Amino acid sequence: MMDRKEISEKLKAIIEPYSQDSSQFEGLSEQTDLLRDLKINSAHLVDIILDTEDEFNIEIDNDTAENMHTLEDVLNVIEQRVSS
Numbered sequence: 399m400m401d402r403k404e405i406s407e408k409l410k411a412i413i414e415p416y417s418q419d420s421s422q423f424e425g426l427s428e429q430t431d432l433l434r435d436l437k438i439n440s441a442h443l444v445d446i447i448l449d450t451e452d453e454f455n456i457e458i459d460n461d462t463a464e465n466m467h468t469l470e471d472v473l474n475v476i477e478q479r480v481s482s
Contacts, residue, residue, distance in 0.1 A: 405454070405476050409469070412449045416442040428470035454480055 400408075410426060417423040418437035422430065432438050438446070447463050450456070450472065456479035458466075466472050 400480060402473060402477060405473055405480070406469075408453055409450065409472060409476065412446055412453060413438070413469075416446055426469060428468065428473065430469045431467055432469070432472075433467065450476065456480060 413426075413432070413436065414423060416436075416438050419435065422435045422437075426436075430436065432443060432446070433440070444463075447458055447466070451458055454476055456476065458475060458479070462475055466475060
């Protein structure tokens with residue numbers, strides 16, 4: 399099973415191409431807000447979720463996706479899905 403750091407590294411690789419603010423991306427933390435801080439638009443957020451589902455072989459339902467605002471939110475969802 400992957401640890402949080404491994405998941406985080408894979409997630410960063412997924413997010414990076416969609417980030418519109420490279421300086422914010424460099425300072426990425428679990429509190430980073432994907433839409434506000436990284437300037438990712440909602441269409442790209444859907445792409446990130448789809449890429450995340452593929453990368454980790456998990457399913458993320460719409461209700462869960464709507465509550466994924468920060469990097470920490472996404473990591474928590476991935477950890478929960480991967481371990482179950």
